Amino acid sequence: MSLVRTATGERLSSVVLTPMPAGVDRRLFEKTRPRRVEPLAAPPAGSGLTAVPGDAGPPLIGHTLSYIRYGSTFTRARHAALGPVSWCGFVGEHVVIAAGPDATHQVLTNPDKAYSQDGWRFLVDDFFHRGLMLLDGDEHRVHRRVMQEAFTAPRIRGYVDRTVPVLREAIPTWPRGQQIRIYPMLKSLTLDVATHVFMDDRSGPEADAVNQAFMDCVQAASSIVRRDLPGTRYRAGLRGRALLERYFTAALPAKRESDGDDLFAALCRARTPEGEAFSDADVVNHMIFLMMAAHDTSTITSAAAAYYLAAHPQWQERARAESLALGDGPPDLAALQSLTTLDLVIKESLRLAAPVPVVMRRTTKDTALLGHFLPAGQLVMAAGATNHHDPAIWTDPDVFDPERFAEPRREDKAHRDAWIPFGGGVHKCLGMLFGSLEVTAILHELLRHHRITVAPGYEPRWDNTSLPVPADGLPLRLERWTDRTM
Numbered sequence: 199m200s201l202v203r204t205a206t207g208e209r210l211s212s213v214v215l216t217p218m219p220a221g222v223d224r225r226l227f228e229k230t231r232p233r234r235v236e237p238l239a240a241p242p243a244g245s246g247l248t249a250v251p252g253d254a255g256p257p258l259i260g261h262t263l264s265y266i267r268y269g270s271t272f273t274r275a276r277h278a279a280l281g282p283v284s285w286c287g288f289v290g291e292h293v294v295i296a297a298g299p300d301a302t303h304q305v306l307t308n309p310d311k312a313y314s315q316d317g318w319r320f321l322v323d324d325f326f327h328r329g330l331m332l333l334d335g336d337e338h339r340v341h342r343r344v345m346q347e348a349f350t351a352p353r354i355r356g357y358v359d360r361t362v363p364v365l366r367e368a369i370p371t372w373p374r375g376q377q378i379r380i381y382p383m384l385k386s387l388t389l390d391v392a393t394h395v396f397m398d399d400r401s402g403p404e405a406d407a408v409n410q411a412f413m414d415c416v417q418a419a420s421s422i423v424r425r426d427l428p429g430t431r432y433r434a435g436l437r438g439r440a441l442l443e444r445y446f447t448a449a450l451p452a453k454r455e456s457d458g459d460d461l462f463a464a465l466c467r468a469r470t471p472e473g474e475a476f477s478d479a480d481v482v483n484h485m486i487f488l489m490m491a492a493h494d495t496s497t498i499t500s501a502a503a504a505y506y507l508a509a510h511p512q513w514q515e516r517a518r519a520e521s522l523a524l525g526d527g528p529p530d531l532a533a534l535q536s537l538t539t540l541d542l543v544i545k546e547s548l549r550l551a552a553p554v555p556v557v558m559r560r561t562t563k564d565t566a567l568l569g570h571f572l573p574a575g576q577l578v579m580a581a582g583a584t585n586h587h588d589p590a591i592w593t594d595p596d597v598f599d600p601e602r603f604a605e606p607r608r609e610d611k612a613h614r615d616a617w618i619p620f621g622g623g624v625h626k627c628l629g630m631l632f633g634s635l636e637v638t639a640i641l642h643e644l645l646r647h648h649r650i651t652v653a654p655g656y657e658p659r660w661d662n663t664s665l666p667v668p669a670d671g672l673p674l675r676l677e678r679w680t681d682r683t684m
């Protein structure tokens with residue numbers, strides 16, 4: 199795999215994402231359709247199972263580049279062409295795509311303990327080693343129970359109270375009357391929130407080095423060159439990981455003594471009623487993973503929601519009216535939860551632009567998925583974002599229509615796995631509540647100060663090299679909201 203990635207080159211994704219005229223793009227997408235459908239592995243005789251259908255795609259790289267360019271449009275097309283269980287060539291392996299609510303449900307709930315998190319470890323272990331999402335079985339259960347102590351309602355209330363001042367300081371100063379790339383601005387903001395809320399208030403050169411190390415780890419996790427070679431993102435990521443380990447290890451003794459209300463202090467103190475607690479190494483590993491899990495996903499969600507609010511001014515006005523009605527004081531958890539229009543808009547943004555469109559697993563033994571045979575050691579991609587566009591569940595699935603989440607429609611209730619941006623089963627996102635509140639607080643502050651607009655006809659393009667991020671930084675404009683000049 200590393201050879202394949204080395205051969206394809208470090209900056210390939212930017213070439214793969216080159217904008218093209220719609221007709222050319224359509225023809226290019228046509229080429230990703232399975233040509234010669236082949237079985238993945240022969241089912242055991244007499245098992246009654248069928249082979250998974252699919253195709254490897256171009257030699258060595260398989261369909262990796264198609265996924266980078268088309269993301270969940272690619273997995274949806276595979277679902278339409280080959281059904282809920284198919285396979286394709288991907289990052290030098292063959293991956294099974296589990297698409298649609300029944301297939302994802304079985305993989306995520308994992309009733310036969312046939313799926314492990316090795317699908318993630320294979321991609322990101324060098325940088326997020328022993329993060330909660332990378333653990334399995336009893337070890338994962340114990341670590342999750344301990345970590346839950348840092349995500350109780352009172353703790354989350356405290357994190358929200360630490361988040362809001364960071365947003366109120368930054369967002370009103372964002373430039374108006376010119377095009378801004380909202381994605382990098384939100385990324386820097388959510389990284390500030392994460393350092394403030396998770397690690398306590400820090401500033402100065404050390405904070406900058408720590409933030410840079412996080413960004414290096416995130417970039418390295420999706421780099422095409424997977425070797426410690428000079429000048430590569432991968433080497434920068436390995437160095438970043440080493441710096442983070444040193445930083446958190448050095449800060450740990452003081453944190454263990456502190457009674458702070460940041461997440462780092464909370465993890466040091468976390469203890470289950472049975473007395474289970476984290477070792478020093480556990481706290482360091484979890485902090486590094488949590489910083490990544492928390493800020494990238496919130497950035498993508500707030501960027502997508504800001505775009506949809508800009509593209510749908512009637513929803514923007516409706517959400518703004520509720521935000522203004524809250525008054526000028528800093529909102530607490532209850533106030534943020536009362537913003538029902540933003541809640542609908544965020545849910546619809548998470549449906550249409552899921553920040554984690556697929557989750558990775560690997561089979562630990564031969565198993566069956568919806569009547570198909572999966573051999574042991576098989577890489578599996580549970581493509582939850584395909585469910586978000588299923589016409590059997592959603593009316594006009596490609597249309598932005600937040601009302602679909604409101605009573606009496608509640609289209610999300612059509613199936614347990616209809617809407618799964620936070621995953622499902624034992625690995626379901628532990629930061630779901632805090633992440634949603636953070637995004638709500640960001641949009642609330644944006645709406646209180648600015649009107650958000652977007653150029654007519656603009657369509658976001660997503661780079662799916664790792665989590666989907668706007669390929670062009672998502673150009674929007676901020677105006678004074680009292681202006682009627684849109």
Ligand code: HEM
Pocket residue numbers: 330331332342488491492493495496499553554557558619620621622624625626627628629630632633634
């Ligand atoms: C909109 C924001 C977010 C989205 C869409 C999101 C999505 C996800 C998804 C899909 C998973 C499941 C991965 C899997 O099954 O393999 C996950 C796991 C996780 N997330 Fe989030 N996440 C978000 C925000 C956050 C935040 C803010 C935090 C922490 C403060 C967080 C912490 C975690 C943790 C610890 C796990 C691993 C859980 C486990 O393995 O038991 N996430 N997230």
